[in-house]
Amino acid sequence: MKHLTTIWRQARRSSRQALLFVLCVALALTTLTAFSGFARSIALALAKDARNLHAADIVVRSYAPVAPALTQAIDRLAAQGAVQVARIYELSSVVRATDESASLFSRLKVVEPGYPFYGQVSLASGRPFGQVLAPGTAIVEQTLLDRTGLRVGDALKVGYTTLTIVDGVIAEPDRPLELFAFGPRVFIHAADLKAMGLMATGSRIRRLVLLKVSVPTQVDAVAATLKQANPDDTTRIDTYLTARSAVKRFLDNFLFFLKLVGLFILIVAGLGIQSTLTALFNEKRTTIAVMKAVGAGGRFITVHFLLLIALLGAVGSGLGMASGVAVQFGLAGILAPFLPEGLQLSIAWRGIAEAVGLGAAVVILFSLLPLYRLKALRPVQIFNRQRQEAASRWPGILFGLVTFCFFLVLVLWHMRDIRFGITFVGAIAAMILAAAGLAQLALGTIRRLPIRHLALRQAVRGLFRRGNATRAVLITLTVSLTVIFGDLLIERNLNATFVRSFPDDMPDAYFIDIQRGQTEAFVSLVGRSVAFYPIVRARVMAINGAVIDHGRESRQRRDNLARVFNLTYRETLLDDETLIQGDSLFRSDWDEPQVSVMDTVLDMRPMRIGDRIRFSIQGVPLTARIASIRTRGNRALSPFFYFVFPTAVLEKAPQTLFAALKVPTGELGRLQNRIVARLPNISVIDMSQTLGTLARLMSRLARILRLFSLFSIAAGILILISAVFATRNERMLESVYYKILGAGQRFVLSVFALENLIIGLLGGSLALCMAQAGAWWICVEKFDIAYRPFVPLSLALIAVTTLLTIAVGLFASRSIMAKKPVVFLREQQNG
Known part of the structure; x- marks a missing residue:
């Protein structure tokens, strides 16, 4: 009982660091409880209403x-x-x-x-x-x-x-x-x-x-x-139990996305737990030294602080569960337009229990390294106020490997996809390592710069004061901001490509289901020449004799070979197409049926020239040999086909025709009325409406992503505050010395403001560099669109990040700057 009283007293005396630790744990539990609970609640609700969702x-x-x-x-x-x-x-x-x-x-x-x-x-x-x-x-x-x-x-x-x-x-x-x-x-x-x-x-x-x-x-x-x-x-x-309705498919994909975001936030919150716990132990150095001086062993001290962590973790878990349930019902409100009408959600206690257990594992995992480093603390170093010996890097490396394996297992458990799990964890690890490397390079460069301005020079020195957490703060901010900046840049590029900057020569109306005998009538109604694209619907059944498992393919979360493809036939490349393999679209020295494949198909399954693909065209098999592989330029809205055949192969297959036209503004409605009045089977798709829907969808999903990314920013803010508290004595000593030497409150304020300005500038700049690189790769390589860096927006993001960092840092330092020298010196003399 006395031991628990002592622990509670220590938590109260380090209330600032204890509160930060509690908030980091609460942040982790909020994420886990919200996402796990929501996922299970959705699963239970859909299972309960499964018959209604399929009406059979x-x-x-x-x-x-x-x-x-x-x-x-x-x-x-x-x-x-x-x-x-x-x-x-x-x-x-x-x-x-x-x-x-x-x-x-x-x-x-x-x-x-x-x-x-x-x-x-x-x-x-x-x-x-x-x-x-x-x-x-x-x-x-x-x-x-x-x-x-x-x-x-x-x-x-x-x-x-x-x-x-x-x-x-x-x-x-x-x-x-x-x-x-x-x-x-x-x-x-x-x-x-x-x-x-x-x-x-x-x-x-x-x-x-x-x-x-x-x-x-x-x-x-x-x-x-x-x-x-x-x-x-x-x-x-x-x-009704095995069918995947459109609602289920969307929610499966969205919950999959939430799990990715949740795991990322969990990693950042874990880094926050580790940082705040390190700061808490730094604040307890004198206490630990006294405990060791009077005979306390390493095991006693470890158990003592484990109990402290358990106490604070329990408080944080309670707060996290409560806020997680609130976020869970908030998610239901956000997703209301996507949920079946009348779907009743409830609190999934099993999901909450799973979140609590996982949260406890995360707290223990990220507490291991700070607890281990307590062993290196010697009483003589504290009493003589000497700098501690440099700690070995091996414990940190081992901890990093254990953390990597932990999250890999966690991802595989949630995703049940080994390949994707390894890729996801590897990408997160690579992003953190890249942020760590860039942060180390930037800090090393700044440290070596010859700075003449006194306040700026002292601010730079403050970044490397004893017990500083500058590197941890910088890494966390960089990683968090990279996700937010990257999401915003990708959204803006998609919006600019498909919505705002619709090319003047791009078709804005698609006419589908045109029959062969209707081409002359269609041309006369349009009043100009029209390029028709034949469409033959087929499935891929086998590649080089290996049968495609459509059920397994359909479970993949990317474009796959299970779907129905639109085949076409022609003898030439389209204007925006180029060959990347093969000398011509088709070969004259092959007598068997040939096919030209778009390079996008290679992402679904590796293929090369000479491979044979077996198709099923309304039950009729057709095997064709790959004669060439094509790619296309950045014209994402122009017609394109994955598979192109010679005319002689598909000309007699069951087909419809498709046309894409550029229609003058205001004329599409009248043209549609004329066409469907005479040819009612033809359907018209207005691309302006399609792009408007796309813009609204992107905006809604982007808002959801940014909302969740704010959790990781919150962890970064907590780490920044803990860094200020962890070096409280050093900062206060610096402030007192400045004032004793004649500096005023304004100088002290400028030093601390410049220190946070440097952190904000570095964090925002490094994050922007990584975000620009990642967004460029996704837009160019995956979406096949031209990339725009949005320089004004980028500069604004850095400015906002810097201002936020300065505000948070100065808010956490206000009591330090207000300390009077005589009071501080008297406390030191009495202590």
Whole structure:
């Protein structure tokens, strides 16, 4: 009991450092509790509402007509009463008013009676969906009515038929989460599918078969039966538990992103824990020396301060859990537009318990090095006020390796992707090492500079005073600011490329699903020559005989070979394309089918000239040999294709045509009305609306990232304050000496302000250099866009960082500067 009283008394006497340690622990626990708890809460909520999210027990998905064998198996089960079936067709088309005064690109959902089996489609009238939607009718989103001026009861042309708008849709249970939603939803009865005339060969149509199993316990058995009957591995068959809806995919990716951000913040908070604990032990040097002088052993001192760490850690954990739960519900509010309507989130106590255990491990890990260094503290060094002997570097190196392994295991545990885990941890380690190297180089350079200005010279000397944490502060600030600066620069470059600086010669309207026999009519409506691009939809089935596992590929978080590709054919390169391998697009000395591959595909799977790729074009196999590899310039919005074939190979394959045009401002609406009035199967995508959606999405996600990055800045601020407190006695002694020698309060203030100015300038400048390099690499190498450094913005970021550092440093030093020499000397004499 007395021991605990002593520990509590020491914590109170070092209240500043103790508070900083508590705040660093709270920061780590806030991050862990918020992200882990939110992830588990989302998982539980989605699992609870899984049937509603898919509106069925079993979902069959395909972009091609469902194989006859599978269709027969479904029909047999339905005839036996084992399942109820509802087929759905999802496609996009331009709908229009009967007088052709308005038209709008919309997302059509053609459904059979029975949909939805679970959940409900909420209508503006409140009536049951199944009773309202009938042949010859349409149910539309309010957005369509607002933009076309139509009302319930008006007629609406869809394809080659006319339907009557009978109600408005508010929500649907299985609505896909489409970040780039290009148009409002329109529900149509399946009886009108043929009359619309939009099911042309080659059109992009998503087919779904929803099944409700009569005996709930037989869901897996029925799904297994259908999988056995399915001859096409491109057709997905999932139960409501195994299917990944668009909501699930988005949330999986977003939570994956949150985990990356959370782990990064955890590392920075850990560095803050280590720094503040080092500062706390520096403040306790006299106490430790006395304890050793009266016979206390190393084990007693280690246990003593472990108990102190446990006490402060418990307080910080409590604060972190409370704030983490608050942040968790804040995340739910931020993500509300992306979550299914009515999704109920709750506190996931298992996630919180996991966060507390992980937080304790982080506190222990980052406390090891400061505790180890207590052994090197000798009483004689303190009493004689001698400089401590230089500590060995090996403990620090060993600690770094242990930390690296710890976070590698942590990443693999959360990500379950060994390759990505190693890459992520390696990237973070490389960033920290780069920041450490640049900080050491910058500090070494400054230390050797001949400075004549007295206040500036004293400020530079202050960076290297005994017990300083300048290097730790600089590294933490640099790493944290690198992430924030890099995110901002990438967002600005994407915005400048796709939104603000739309090239004058770039097409701003895409016309899709054009049929071969419609080209002359289309050209006459447009009134000028048009370049048509054939599109043949296919899947990659094998490379050099190695079969592609589409299920495994689809689980990757990058572009992969599982998706449907748009193939095309031509004999020449596009204006922005160049060959990087091969002398010509196709070879004249090969008789077999050939294909030219975009270099982007090589990121999905290594390939080279001579390799053979087997495609499936609506069930028909085609094997082609790679004749060349292409790349493209920085024209991200121009048409491009991953796979290009000779004309003779694909000319007779099922296909549609695609055209990209530059339309004068204000003319697109009238042109769209003319085209869809005569050729209603053609869909028009207005790129200005698409880019506006992209800009809003980037802005929203960037705000979320910057919000979380502020946690790492908070850790940097805590480290900066702890550095001031750790060298409190040295700073106070310097201040007293300045005043005794005749310097005024203004000189002392200028020295401390200049010291923090140097830290802010160095941290901001180093972070900007690293951020510019990283943003350039991502924009040029990954996004394939021209890079802009945004010099005014960059200078403003450095200025803001410097001002913030000065303000925080002076705030932490205000009691030091206010100390009067006579009071300090009397305290020293009495002490």
